[in-house]
Amino acid sequence: MVLASAIAGLVGGLGRLGLVAAPIQLSTHHGQLMAIAVLGALLSFERASTIAKPYSLAGPLLFLLHVLQAALPIQWDAQISVAAMGALISTFTVAQLFLKTKSPGLSAILVGFSSLTIASILMMVGASLFRALPLLFTFPLLVITGERIERSTTIQRPWEKRQKTPFTGARPVLTASLLTAAFALAGFFYQPAQYLFGLPLLFLGLWLIARDPVVKIGRRYIGFQRYSAVNMMLAYLWLAATGILNLLSYTLFIPYEVRVHGFYLGFVGHAILAHAPIILPSLLSIATLAYSKALYIPTALLTTSLILRNYGAITLNPSTLIVGGWGNFITFVLLIATILLHLSIKGKGEK
Structure with a gap:
């Protein structure tokens, strides 16, 4: 559901x-x-x-x-x-x-x-x-x-x-x-104070990069540890970037949707990707996922398509905006498809 x-x-x-x-x-x-x-x-x-x-x-x-x-x-x-x-x-x-x-x-x-x-x-x-x-x-x-x-x-x-x-x-x-x-x-x-909300976003993004051991140590390993580390690092970078954009938007033209998508798709989206191999099987009541490098495809597509989408929003380029929007949608469809595919392969191997 x-x-x-x-x-x-x-x-x-x-x-x-x-x-x-x-x-x-x-x-x-x-x-x-x-x-x-x-x-x-x-x-x-x-x-x-x-x-x-x-x-x-x-x-x-x-x-x-x-x-x-x-x-x-x-x-x-x-x-x-x-x-x-x-x-x-x-x-x-x-x-x-x-x-x-x-x-x-x-x-x-x-x-x-x-x-x-x-x-x-x-x-x-x-x-x-x-x-x-x-x-x-x-x-x-x-x-x-x-x-x-x-x-x-x-x-x-x-x-x-x-x-x-x-x-x-x-x-x-x-x-x-x-x-x-x-x-x-x-x-x-007080509407001008909305821009100052970038301060806690920036602080928490940098603090988590420095303190989260998944980011500091996980990338040295292989498999899910490195996959999680890569996604959480990207999540924290997007969080810090959203904080900077929020502060800069007080004096510069930065569309509202750029900050929204930077936070929800960049920060929250990559955090979901980091935990999805564990959370999705739990929600679906199915077996634990077998690791595959194919999981990195949604990771790469999410940040790439989000950059395109935000670039299209800032430059008022509808073509780039549309390509980025489709890329964001396909990212999460690919994630679910990749997980279900590898669960199916794992299930056949266990029979």
């Missing part, structure tokens, strides 16, 4: 470019669907599975319902209220996990989900996507950062040395996460 929702969102993006005939709701609200519903469902499912409570699944299911509603002639504010409720339930689920473990990573994830809830509620009462964008950025930014912290003792080490209680260890990350969310909230209330 999550994969179907993601494909629906991508089709809406192609419809927005005028490349395919997509339902008007999917095309018009493509950005909201991808930023809120699809990412909300994907990231909340992972957290719901760890708490194993029936109500925790209500969050991701409401996000999926939001995508389904987008294909129907329903008033948009009624749809976004469903997403807001899904975000609220998912935030409550993550809060329970944080209060139980007090882990540094979960503190960032909690602030990320809280930012999504605030953004959804603000949009429900009439705020525009543009004004809520920094809060929507904060959601995957802090969730991905929190997951990297959870999985890496190297990143945690600076605040573990003086840890006295579980909450003491989480306090520095929680403070940094709240500061990031404060930048985002300031951007909502």
